[in-house]
Amino acid sequence: MSGPNTQYDPVEVAALDPAAVEQAVTDALAAIAAADSLDALKAARLAHQGEKSPLALANREIGALPPSAKAEAGKRVGQARGRVGQALAARQVELEAERDARILVEETVDLTVRTPRRPLGARHPISLVTERIEDIFVAMGWEIAEGPEVESEWLNFDALNLSPDHPARGEADTFFVAPAGSGLVLRTHTSPVQIRTMLDREPPIYVLCPGKVFRTDDLDATHTPVFHQFEGLVVDEGITMAHLKGALDAFVQRLFGDGIVTRLRPNYFPFTEPSAEIDCQCWVCGGTDASCRTCGGTGWIELGGCGMVNQRVLRAAGVDPQRYSGFAFGLGIERSLMLRHGVGDMHDIVEGDVRFSRQFGMEI
Missing domain, CATH: 3.30.930.10 (Bira Bifunctional Protein; Domain 2)
Incomplete structure (x- = not known):
């Protein structure tokens, strides 16, 4: 039985191509920046950080590489996933702050306003x-x-x-x-x-x-x-x-x-x-x-x-x-x-x- 192919080039795997990884990061950052609510941000997280996202698929391909190629491919995909994770966390903080500020305005209770009450009955x-x-x-x-x-x-x-x-x-x-x-x-x-x-x-x-x-x-x-x-x-x-x-x-x-x-x-x-x-x-x-x-x-x-x-x-x-x-x-x-x-x-x-x-x- 022959040994591993030490001449295998990870660039030949489409998911691990540097241009493809960079494009996946670009698409993810654009979707994260466009999310205008926490629900929209959740959808962006599932699309670009979920199990079926391009970066997740690329990460799974690393296991099939020869040892000499794994380090470089892992570094490239890991940095890409880190950038997406940082962008998600930052946008999460921004959207939560916007939500809290909106709640303070929309759900403010004026304790001085007379509350509507059901009219009282009367004893016969x-x-x-x-x-x-x-x-x-x-x-x-x-x-x-x-x-x-x-x-x-x-x-x-x-x-x-x-x-x-x-x-x-x-x-x-x-x-x-x-x-x-x-x-x-x-x-x-x-x-x-x-x-x-x-x-x-x-x-x-x-x-x-x-x-x-x-x-x-x-x-x-x-x-x-x-x-x-x-x-x-x-x-x-x-x-x-x-x-x-x-x-x-x-x-x-x-x-x-x-x-x-x-x-x-x-x-x-x-x-x-x-x-x-x-x-x-x-x-x-x-x-x-x-x-x-x-x-x-x-x-x-x-x-x-x-x-x-x-x-x-x-x-x-x-x-x-x-x-x-x-x-x-x-x-x-x-x-x-x-x-x-x-x-x-x-x-x-x-x-x-x-x-x-x-x-x-x-x-x-």
């Missing part, structure tokens, strides 16, 4: 009125009592002295819960909470029962099938109508203004005896303006119903009517809101338009 005035009413009675020493919205017919009707043939127990007034005959209804008032309270605790009892109730009314300017009411219940020894009148007067003065009083007009409710309608003195005209739109010129505004707790109701709840007596009353929260703030249409209250709620702020 029904919630605000409810809390105000609760605060009034809690300040008088009462407690807040709550109960489920799906009730048994016994708690919603029978325990309250509403007979099976009472009109309120028909489908025209009450939402019954399926299946038929389940004995469950959507409560038509918060009075079942009063029964639950009397069943659960011993007198004396002073509770306010606010909550959502359901009746088969159509939604119009003054009615809605889902509304809120609050009922008060007091059971103690020696309770009379005078205590009821005093509690109502204290309530309306706190809600509608000092000097406002109530009057009681005889009426009938199955769960109270005697029973009365509650009228509140008009807080707009005080009964002096015959053309007042709030009270219609009468000087009085109807609020709700009240009376002394019927002895049958006390017995149904396990309270001894010979020892204890009590009074109860009920008023609509939507009606209180409409009267106090002049809201003319129930649709405004129930449709959920935040512009309506924002009018009331955070306190009523």
Whole structure:
């Protein structure tokens, strides 16, 4: 076997030709200088310093040369690759400096500029009125009592002295819960909470029962099938109508203004005896303006119903009517809101338009 060819000329390899190497360097320097972004410089690096670049191919050819030719060819290609690497590094520094300077201008944050924010919502005035009413009675020493919205017919009707043939127990007034005959209804008032309270605790009892109730009314300017009411219940020894009148007067003065009083007009409710309608003195005209739109010129505004707790109701709840007596009353929260703030249409209250709620702020 013959030895290596010591007469082999590296110039005969096209990739190692000095002119070809110099041209590869020239092309690389031109591409590097033309790169106007870091992405463009990355592309130039891959084209002129990558594995398939002319200088990389020339470097691989050196291994096939005889020992006497390798040193010169290696020096020539190594110097060429060094010049390209230095140019890439220098251009990298320049482009990074330009990028940083551009970011400082384009992405500057002015901390003094008001930032855009999503508009805040508002608490619903029904919630605000409810809390105000609760605060009034809690300040008088009462407690807040709550109960489920799906009730048994016994708690919603029978325990309250509403007979099976009472009109309120028909489908025209009450939402019954399926299946038929389940004995469950959507409560038509918060009075079942009063029964639950009397069943659960011993007198004396002073509770306010606010909550959502359901009746088969159509939604119009003054009615809605889902509304809120609050009922008060007091059971103690020696309770009379005078205590009821005093509690109502204290309530309306706190809600509608000092000097406002109530009057009681005889009426009938199955769960109270005697029973009365509650009228509140008009807080707009005080009964002096015959053309007042709030009270219609009468000087009085109807609020709700009240009376002394019927002895049958006390017995149904396990309270001894010979020892204890009590009074109860009920008023609509939507009606209180409409009267106090002049809201003319129930649709405004129930449709959920935040512009309506924002009018009331955070306190009523």
